[in-house]
Amino acid sequence: MSGLFAAAFLRRIGWEVDVYERTPVELVGRGAGITTHPELLQALTASGAGVRDLGVAVERRIALDRNGQVIAETHLPQILTSWDRLQRLLRTTIAPARYHLGWNFERVEQVGCGVRVHFSGGRIEDGEILVGGDGIRSGVRSAILPAVQPIYAGYYIWRGAALEAELTARARAEVFPYFSFFLPPQQQVICYPIAGFDDDLRPGSRRCNFIWYRVADAALLKQMCVDEDGRQHDHSVPPDRIRTDLVAELRREGEATLPPVLNDCLCAIKQPFFTPIYDFVAPCIVDGRVALVGDAASNARPHMGFGVSKAACDAQALAMTLAAYDDIDRALAEYNRIRQPVGALIVQHGRKLGTYMGVNLQDADERAMHARLQDPRAMMDWIAMPNFLAAYG
Numbered sequence: 001m002s003g004l005f006a007a008a009f010l011r012r013i014g015w016e017v018d019v020y021e022r023t024p025v026e027l028v029g030r031g032a033g034i035t036t037h038p039e040l041l042q043a044l045t046a047s048g049a050g051v052r053d054l055g056v057a058v059e060r061r062i063a064l065d066r067n068g069q070v071i072a073e074t075h076l077p078q079i080l081t082s083w084d085r086l087q088r089l090l091r092t093t094i095a096p097a098r099y100h101l102g103w104n105f106e107r108v109e110q111v112g113c114g115v116r117v118h119f120s121g122g123r124i125e126d127g128e129i130l131v132g133g134d135g136i137r138s139g140v141r142s143a144i145l146p147a148v149q150p151i152y153a154g155y156y157i158w159r160g161a162a163l164e165a166e167l168t169a170r171a172r173a174e175v176f177p178y179f180s181f182f183l184p185p186q187q188q189v190i191c192y193p194i195a196g197f198d199d200d201l202r203p204g205s206r207r208c209n210f211i212w213y214r215v216a217d218a219a220l221l222k223q224m225c226v227d228e229d230g231r232q233h234d235h236s237v238p239p240d241r242i243r244t245d246l247v248a249e250l251r252r253e254g255e256a257t258l259p260p261v262l263n264d265c266l267c268a269i270k271q272p273f274f275t276p277i278y279d280f281v282a283p284c285i286v287d288g289r290v291a292l293v294g295d296a297a298s299n300a301r302p303h304m305g306f307g308v309s310k311a312a313c314d315a316q317a318l319a320m321t322l323a324a325y326d327d328i329d330r331a332l333a334e335y336n337r338i339r340q341p342v343g344a345l346i347v348q349h350g351r352k353l354g355t356y357m358g359v360n361l362q363d364a365d366e367r368a369m370h371a372r373l374q375d376p377r378a379m380m381d382w383i384a385m386p387n388f389l390a391a392y393g
Contacts, residue, residue, distance in 0.1 A: 001308050001311055002293045002315065003021070003133030004087070004094065005293070006131045007019050009046075010315075013319050013322060015322070018099075019094060020100050020105065021101050021102070022104040023102070032083040033080060033192060035080060035192075035304075036079045036309075037309040038386055039310075040308060040309040041079075049086075054079055055080050055201075056194060057079050058077070060074070060075055061380045062179075062180050063181040063380060064180065066259055068260055068261040071376060080193060082209075085199050103119040104120040105140060106139075107143055113289070114126060115127055115129065115130045128289065129332070131292075131293055131315075132144075133294050136299045141292055145287070148282050151279055152276060152277070153279060153354060153357075155213055155214060155354075156214055158211075159209075160210055160270075162207060162265050164205065164206045164208060165204050167268050170261050171261050171264040176208055178192070179192045181376060181380060181383075184257065185374075187212070187357075188213040188357070189212045190211045194207050212254075224246060227241040237273075242271075242274065254266040279299050282297055293314040294307070298343030299347070300350035301347075301351065301353065303382075303383055304349060304353065304388060314339050345392055352366075353382055355370040
């Protein structure tokens, strides 16, 4: 997503841009839910992608107790979208001939007033700048900042998306229309509606995005990252290779501990998968003619639902500074000056919200925030809240 935003904004200021995607096939069908923020809506409009049929409008947040009764609620209109929909919108801003599948980044050379980029298969491309928008495990960042590595937060997410049509009648009525929370100690369950496959927004054809935060130390996470064939993975396991015993245990725990209406949502997910939570801040996001955007530059915990919004703002700021300066190096230095502190601030805010989980609390401030967030009303007022950056000036 970061690379697509970067390409869209750079094209708007007259640059020729090529996007190199490591996967050999189009990235469709992922379906992960995304909370929209005003910054994302503005950036989609400014990039030329637009906000047409963006997602499902939700008016209310609710918190449930163990029996599924509503114990707190608040009015908060938001549009809830999906990775699929944003990717489709952004792809329309880039000519197919400029979008290249199956080219994995290997290394970059700073050559004179530009870069020479080496890809797998022997492909070499020259350009004036290289933008690394390749995510939390960025190969571009590893090439220029090898010491910067993501830090495991001590918890992870089970997640998935259930078809609206396959939910029980009570799930469709009691939780599907809302941004719903269940908040037992050291756990957090959130679910909300998103578009169906092929961006289908018709009632009955949408999906329910389900997220369950759980605590796990590094040893347990390593054990979970052994796949169905016994292969050890470093960070996470592809969804179709997650061990069946882990999924079976998840379903048993859902039956035993979730409100029945939320367990209905979990049961309707055919293939749940887990994502460990990491974060990090890069001390700089520019090296010569190489710039980092999005999760490659800094990665916050997902409690704000701000990752795509941050990627969009990074890309827009990069294009704005390049348009404002005749000297590319001065422009990139200005981009670093503007956006690196913002990335650090977003990571700091994510850690603040993560204190709810009660993992590795470091000082009195973190313990106080943890205590404050035990109130479900506080969680509804903090999680994925629009305009949170305004509180920092």
